[in-house]
Amino acid sequence: MRAPVKIKTLTIDGKEVSAREGETILQVARENGIDIPTLCYLEGLEPIGACRLCLVEVKGINRLVPACVTQVEEGMEVVTNSERLIKYRQMILELLFSERNHTCSVCVVNGHCELQRLAQRLGVTHIRFPYRYPNLPIDASHERFVIDHNRCVLCTRCVRVCDEIEGAHVWDVMGRGINSRIIADLNQPWGTSEVCTSCGKCVHVCPTGALSEKGKAVAEMEKRRQFLPYLTVMRGGRQ
Amino acid sequence: MPAAAATLERPRVTPPSDDKRWRIVEATMRRHGYQPHALIETLHTVQETFGYIDEDAMRFVAQALRVPLSQVYGVVTFYHFFTLKPQGEHICVVCLGTACYIKGAPQILEAIERTYGIKPGETTKDGKLSLLAARCLGACGLAPVAVFDGQVVGKLTPEDALKQIRRWEEDDGR
């Protein structure tokens, strides 16, 4: 006999909802039409709780918890949209915009960018922190794709999709802290990678214009992610 | 620890050169059953044996332990103990722990920087001197502290530090 699925009931923003044991706050919220902003999270990839945009308040826990990796519990009272949370989310976006060179007007994903969309939704209209203007390269050595580190937010979706789904592990992160950067193989031009299969999955999971197809002009690059849920289901893997 | 994958056929990975020192590196990997988790231990051996970790070494270790290349590079650049380039003939490590900082380590560092035109992590053009900054050597009772080619010296002044380096130059000049 199959073990019965345990059901938990909780409230999110005052709304009573039910969930299966093991589901995350984010999953349950989205099932119930409550939208929590995310950036590093992408359904089908292992969640890592790194961008901190999905932080929510849980009554009785005195620190904030990332909704993408926190499992629901019976009787939980979750708040996803307090003034404090909104302020933090706005500041996190300010930090991201100031970290590298995000010039939307000349970006291939202008109008299709998750970072841009988040800023619009959360009403981030100006950045109070000094722009860091780092001097970062663009690698166009791959025959079909480009990586522009100026647009990268280090969400590591590319790293995860290449490792978890494609199984090639071309990408990883080098350095640490503010000097972290995405690299291919031994920090070599992407086009010279020995393990890249040119599948393009990294390009399409990238939330910004950091990874794009060659030949796209400003605002022309749209990302297609239909493959991800399909592949995840076919592998019978994670939810 | 996960069960050893010893039963799997393992194609022999040959070292990048016939330099005998690779045997030391191979011994470390063998001791850990060529498990991917031996990566950092193996890199320690490479760093100790060769003084730095170059591309050939990373490629060899990656293949032998079956760790993706980018992961090896990511690990090497994450940890400050590993270096991608050879160090200078002489190494001066200035401790920048709290006690040393309070007691004048920045002045020592500045004196060396000014005199030799190198910043922490850099080596002089002639390859003679590498300057490094340490997080804390744990010799706080004797702050400020620096290490000159492995010899730890406490209660240091900027003048002492420069004298020490000048002594290297004189010894080598002879």
Added chain:
Amino acid sequence: MTVDELQQLALKEQEAKQRYRCRINVCVATGCIMCGSERVKEAIEEAVKARGLEKEVLVQGVGCLGLCSAGPMIYVEPDGIIYHKVTPEDAPAIVQGLVSTPVERLICPPDLPFFKRQMKIVMENSGTIDPERIEDYIAVGGYQALIKALTEMSPSEVIEEVTKSGLRGRGGAGYPTGLKWSTVAKANGARKFVICNADEGDPGAYMDRTILESDPHRVLEGMAIAAYAVGAQQGFIYVRAEYPLAIKRLRTAIRQAERLNLLGNNILGTTFSFSVELRIGAGAFVCGEETALMASIEGKRGTPRPRPPYPAEYGLWGYPTLINNVETFANIPPIIRNGGEWFAKIGTERSKGTKVFALAGRVVNTGLIEVPMGITLREIVFDIGGGIPEGKRFKAVQTGGPSGGCIPEQFLDLPVDYESLTKVGSIMGSGGMIVMDETSCMVDVAKFFVEFCMSESCGKCVPCRVGTAHLYELLRRITAGEGTMRDLELLEELCDLVKSASLCGLGQTAPNPVLSTLRYFRHEYEAHILDKTCPAGVCAIRRAEEVPA
């Protein structure tokens, strides 16, 4: 080896030691070695030989005697004389002193508050036994606690004793050790691990290094008892590469313990098996965070992951794992030997036992001290530490390293315990204690720690990666005289974000040095911004006294 054989070994060693009329203990921990104690030891050995006293006088290397700033230190037993600042040339006089009167000019007054006010539990053998000989440890009752646990106690009784003792984690956060152990004991797992966190990364702290250099077997014994209590078969010690001597002595200790079957299979003829491996860190402060530490043992980049799940349920390679710090494990053998109630009598209501601190900075006596919890900061700084040198004025004491804060003069009578330090905006931390006087600029100190956190941030989560970089930039501007009052507002807002939103302890505590200095030394920030002066004269802007009235 059986329990009986071990007891015989202890007796034999004790007799061998007693055959000597006296023992000259030379400190061979890192601090004194830096001052040349190894040469001193050789010189004394020669002097003893020259007088033909080898059979009467034992010269041995021992662990830290505490007063690191006055090394090399020597402790003569059974006379109880402590010599300091000894040179090899003093050796004949010291040996002569054994038969006539001690060498007056080298004597450290034994009634010095530095020694008198201390209370040694963790460091009880430090300075009296040779850390490189397991027999020395066994002779002073070493491994008796393990025997007691294995032969007289059930695992749950061991945990109960630890719980009763009230011991809390000495790594900084102060989580109850007994509770942690019982969680791991209850967790289901085909295997379990015990990890000793010896990645002592706080700048200004070297308690763990000294314990490992002075009495490594105590830590191994503590780990073995823990493994028995939680049901683990394998242990790891994750130690900083910056501590070569500690690594060497640990390697020796593990080998010796294996040889005597105090580690390995069927320890002392029981069904309990436990082995210990060393893992060497590679220079990343964040690896002191437990999930990052485990990633590093697994050979990966040391980036933390969100908790829960906690290592107790999902740890190394996914198995239940107990992680404690060096000093925590070092407290275990005496707790098992003397009972939890004995330990609980020491210290305060909620902070039991003693704490080892590394006292450094602008204070006369710098070195390593062990004091009962509840002692006041004033006693530590002015009695044990001997006050501020050169007639300067005390300004603050920094505890907890980059995760802690600066405590100003008005709290000097605060008892040192977990709660009190937290209440004033600092933390107990692992035990670094840096004294600052009027020559330290508190904005500069805050900048120092923020720079530390910025370059040690792993870069995984946004608030810590980018937030610490901006905190540093704001502080750089202020210390350069370029800051505005708006920067100060932004600084405070950013501190709040980094503290509340970062993924791991490094980021969550990174703003503490800024917040605590803002709380108590706001006027120094304002002086940099409004008057463009650095009151302490540290920052490279005009000095206060140069400003015309």
